[in-house]
Amino acid sequence: MRRFVAAAVAAILVLLAAGFAGLWFSPSVQDAMLRRVVEANMAFNDAVLDPDALHVVLCGTGSPMPDPDRAQACHLVYAGEHVFAVDAGLGGWNRIAAFGLPVGNLSGVLLTHFHSDHISGLPDIALNSWASGRREALAVYGPPGVETVMAGFDLAYSLDDGYRIAHHGPDFFSEQGANYRPIIVDVPDRDTGVTLFDADGVTITAFLVNHEPVEPAYGFRIDYRGRSVVFSGDTKQDFNVATFGKGADVIIHDAMATHMVDLLGEGLAERGDRRSKVMYDIQDYHATPVEAAEVANEAGAKLLVFSHVVPRLPNAIAERVYLRGVSDVRKRGFMIGYDGLYLRLPVGSEKIETIDLR
Numbered sequence: 001m002r003r004f005v006a007a008a009v010a011a012i013l014v015l016l017a018a019g020f021a022g023l024w025f026s027p028s029v030q031d032a033m034l035r036r037v038v039e040a041n042m043a044f045n046d047a048v049l050d051p052d053a054l055h056v057v058l059c060g061t062g063s064p065m066p067d068p069d070r071a072q073a074c075h076l077v078y079a080g081e082h083v084f085a086v087d088a089g090l091g092g093w094n095r096i097a098a099f100g101l102p103v104g105n106l107s108g109v110l111l112t113h114f115h116s117d118h119i120s121g122l123p124d125i126a127l128n129s130w131a132s133g134r135r136e137a138l139a140v141y142g143p144p145g146v147e148t149v150m151a152g153f154d155l156a157y158s159l160d161d162g163y164r165i166a167h168h169g170p171d172f173f174s175e176q177g178a179n180y181r182p183i184i185v186d187v188p189d190r191d192t193g194v195t196l197f198d199a200d201g202v203t204i205t206a207f208l209v210n211h212e213p214v215e216p217a218y219g220f221r222i223d224y225r226g227r228s229v230v231f232s233g234d235t236k237q238d239f240n241v242a243t244f245g246k247g248a249d250v251i252i253h254d255a256m257a258t259h260m261v262d263l264l265g266e267g268l269a270e271r272g273d274r275r276s277k278v279m280y281d282i283q284d285y286h287a288t289p290v291e292a293a294e295v296a297n298e299a300g301a302k303l304l305v306f307s308h309v310v311p312r313l314p315n316a317i318a319e320r321v322y323l324r325g326v327s328d329v330r331k332r333g334f335m336i337g338y339d340g341l342y343l344r345l346p347v348g349s350e351k352i353e354t355i356d357l358r
């Protein structure tokens with residue numbers, strides 16, 4: 001028996017060695033393996049195109065503070081034949097590509113405001129949706145000022161666009177597809193929601209939030225066949241999110257743990273680092289996790305997802321500190337968002353499926 005086991009182990013080792021030798025020395029074996037890897041990576045995550053559900057994917061849950069685990073603000077919403085990006089911060093595209101999410105039929109980008117961490121990844125999303133087949137200029141909805149920001153991107157990338165059209169041909173990269181089409185959304189006052197899109201069962205409403213001195217700053221609500229998701233954008237605690245988020249299935253809310261940021265500020269101050277001032281300043285225009293929970297309760301939302309997570313949460317203890325006090329105001333129906341969180345909301349159901357795309 002022992003001899004048999006030894007022989008079997010030896011045979012397995014020989015096979016492993018032969019396999020490794022093939023991989024190491026044989027170009028045809030290497031190519032075959034690469035082909036399989038490419039195939040796996042190129043497969044689109046077509047589940048998000050199912051028209052019988054509202055699909056929300058978090059492609060960036062971070063902030064301007066460097067965080068290796070989180071890209072800057074980025075979300076994708078798939079609703080029937082439409083795909084919208086909500087904010088487009090740095091690194092968002094890398095996540096979208098890594099999760100194999102289709103963007104060729106991107107209907108538009110919704111910008112909550114123009115802080116860098118919400119717009120700095122826009123050129124990457126624009127370029128890649130252009131390469132994926134978008135022929136028309138990319139519609140970008142945002143507060144007044146969106147025309148200035150888009151004119152800036154158009155100018156900054158005009159040479160790049162020219163190189164790409166010249167290299168790949170206008171049949172592949174249409175001239176129009178290189179451009180942005182800014183659409184100014186004017187919300188007159190706090191009590192008025194402005195419908196900026198209403199077609200094919202998808203309704204998108206913009207409303208005011210409080211991110212002073214950034215004015216105006218918007219939240220968005222997206223409704224599709226009875227299911228709904230609300231984005232607070234960047235805001236301090238503002239019950240306007242609850243007013244316009246009434247009965248929403250999901251609220252994705254920015255949340256900064258000020259009790260943790262305080263400690264970071266103290267640490268920087270002790271080292272004489274001038275950025276300690278930033279740690280104090282930023283605390284007056286974001287909601288805390290507890291405040292976001294109060295807003296979600298007022299809205300009667302089924303699920304609250306913390307996003308725009310500040311500070312970095314490198315482990316379970318940090319997450320616990322981040323959530324301190326939340327369960328005192330909201331017993332269930334909340335979670336810390338992460339890059340790769342996919343929420344699937346089937347039409348005609350109350351269900352919210354959470355799927356990890358990482």
Ligand SMILES: [Zn+2]
Binds near residue numbers: 073
């Ligand atoms: Zn931000």
Ligand SMILES: [Zn+2]
Binds near residue numbers: 234
């Ligand atoms: Zn902001």
